[in-house]
Amino acid sequence: MTVRYTLNRLWIIISAVNIRIKIMGIVLGLVVLLGATVTVQVRSILAQNMYAQLEDQSISVGHDLAARSTDLILINDAYALHELLYDTQTNNANVRYLFVVSPDGEILDHTFGDGFPPQLLEANTVLASADHHTRLLNTDEGKVWDTAVPIFGGQAGTARIGISDVSVRRTVNSITGQLLLTTLLVSAIGVTAATALTWVLTRPILQLVQAAQAVGQSDFTQRVTRWANDEIGDLSDAFNAMTEQLELAAKERTERDQLRVKYVSGVIAAQEEERKRIARELHDSTSQTLTSLLIGLRTLSDSCEYPEIRTHAEELRSIAAKTLDEVHTLAFQLRPSVLDDLGLPEALQRHIADCRRRYNFNIDLAINGLEQRLPTDIETALYRITQEALTNISRHAKAETASVCVERRENKVIAIIDDDGRGFDLQAIDQSNGHLGLYGIRERVELLAGNLEIESAPEMGTSLFIEIPLEE
Ligand SMILES: Nc1ncnc2c1ncn2[C@@H]1O[C@H](COP(=O)(O)OP(=O)(O)OP(=O)(O)O)[C@@H](O)[C@H]1O
Ligand SMILES: [Mg+2]
Structure with missing residues (x-):
């Protein structure tokens, strides 16, 4: 032992x-x-x-x-x-x-x-x-x-x-x-020879180590010199072949990423455009029609002598009024025109007022430094992110209180959305099962070169920290 x-x-x-x-x-x-x-x-x-x-x-x-x-x-x-x-x-x-x-x-x-x-x-x-x-x-x-x-x-x-x-x-x-002196001399020669030998042996190895460390930090341009035709030389060749492949793969990945970014931003822009169009359509056309219907039904009920028909017209009128309300809500959810017309703070206030009516938990809202309007894409992203985060809280969190805070600091805008709900295990989420909300949030943040951090643990509530840089 x-x-x-x-x-x-x-x-x-x-x-x-x-x-x-x-x-x-x-x-x-x-x-x-x-x-x-x-x-x-x-x-x-x-x-x-x-x-x-x-x-x-x-x-x-x-x-x-x-x-x-x-x-x-x-x-x-x-x-x-x-x-x-x-x-x-x-x-x-x-x-x-x-x-x-x-x-x-x-x-x-x-x-x-x-x-x-x-x-x-x-x-x-x-x-x-x-x-x-x-x-x-x-x-x-x-x-x-x-x-x-x-x-x-x-x-x-x-x-x-x-x-x-x-x-x-x-x-x-x-x-x-004399023998000891000879031993000393031979030792000195041995040390010199060993130093030279280790230099010859370790120089390519040290170079390989440095290059491998650089590759570990994603620098795939590294190539090493083939110093000798031995095993280390073969290793150098294999290393160079590997970094070449890695460089190629990294280039392909970058190209793919760029393509994906272009595609995703295209999809998001098209989606927003489409939502805007449908919201406008609902507002300008459908709600006008419904309003005309309402007026028509009122005229009908006012002018009709038969009480049965009047009652019936009144019922139809209240259905039409309810539908008009729903169309308004739908149009607002699809794309609130205030977001374009009055900006993010107003749109958020209205959205949260709407959520307070619909959901059974408290929502605090704090907005700081947004007197000046933000770029449209950032406003839209923050609005959609808040929408999805609050939907998640209502669907999954069983929270009592949620809070939304959006604040502009010097050259960035920060949004924090948290709740005191039951939280979840971030590692356990499988996007292939159709959970795309958080993924969409991340995509939007990354498209704007921002950063998203999600903190959550079972029974510990959930917090989303979003940071988006603002160009000067
Ligand atoms: N605030 C929250 N509190 C508790 N669990 C949450 C919260 N937000 C997300 N989760 C959990 O994370 C999962 C993934 O959320 P995500 O928004 O990505 O997908 P989803 O809401 O399930 O579906 P959808 O794609 O419609 O948004 C949810 O299914 C839920 O279990
Ligand atoms: Mg969701």
Whole structure:
């Protein structure tokens, strides 16, 4: 569990590091590992070989000393013995000391100058019958191979020689230093090579990342350079092909959108025109006819002597009056002439007065800054939007109060229509099921380069925020 956790943590840390550092880490790690391993191995092999040589040297110089000192001891030539010891030391590197001991343990001569270390005598002994005896001594100065060789079968004493490892250590240390220096040099070359390699590798990738980010922000003009004929080169080609397709698709979409905008605004304009025509027709022709009918029926009822016919004419007259009223309402709903003649505030006031009569919830209306008339298309849009929003409230909201606020600010006009009804889930509305009211509101707002925001949640009421820019 903890191992897996540690591995996971390690992986998270490694994967978060950028490629440059990863490659650098691998190169440096390998070079240092190789350098360290080679150094340790070379040190150990070298030391082993050289130690074996030191031991051999200790034995052979010991034998040589024993052989050459035999006569000198037998004739008791102390001076020549002394010369022999010093010559032997001078001619053999690594010799730390030499001394000769008489058969009864007395030191006949040594190379220590004044101070012969007393414990050295007991440090190594050899049987008279033996060829030699070598011991490895660990001294303050390092390792010493001490060899004792009997002189003249032990009858003339013992020759002792110490070979020190100082020079071997120096050699091993100097080789280690050289190897470490080489490792350092190779590391430096490795880092330079890794930097160059990552630059070559990451340059196209970074370019791809930047281009992909730009594409993410809908800039489809992005193209990347094919730097090399490898997989990254293929990726660059694929990326370029993709952005080309995206650019083409975006162009087609823009053209389609423009066409749709043209079509929708054409349809809306035609619809308004048609409504205006029918409203005018209803007002000018149908209501005139109905008025004539009313007058005719009144004349008939006034002039008729027969009460039955008079009653009947009165009934017909009230039907005609009701129909005339309905025709007026219909004409007003289709296209109130006040909207064209007197402007948005008056048309809204009349429409809301009409709604208050017909619907069973309160409606507040606030209009600010509309003393000056707005462009006709904006007035029409705001009127239709308010109409649809209030129809929705009456049909779906079960609200107690609704409010409509239209306000002109510097270079825009804002409309807020909200209610305290049961609200709805905006995501759940499916236009394909014929719910086109809100869609129509959005279309109208977007045609005028405006913005619509709908806020609603079940049992939280509904608010429509509309913002339409005004040209200077
Ligand atoms: N003020 C509101 N309060 C509660 N629900 C609403 C409100 N306005 C809209 N809705 C919900 O959103 C849906 C979509 O409204 P939309 O006006 O687009 O379509 P519709 O009114 O159902 O049909 P139509 O196309 O005739 O307008 C409605 O069916 C209703 O469920
Ligand atoms: Mg609706």
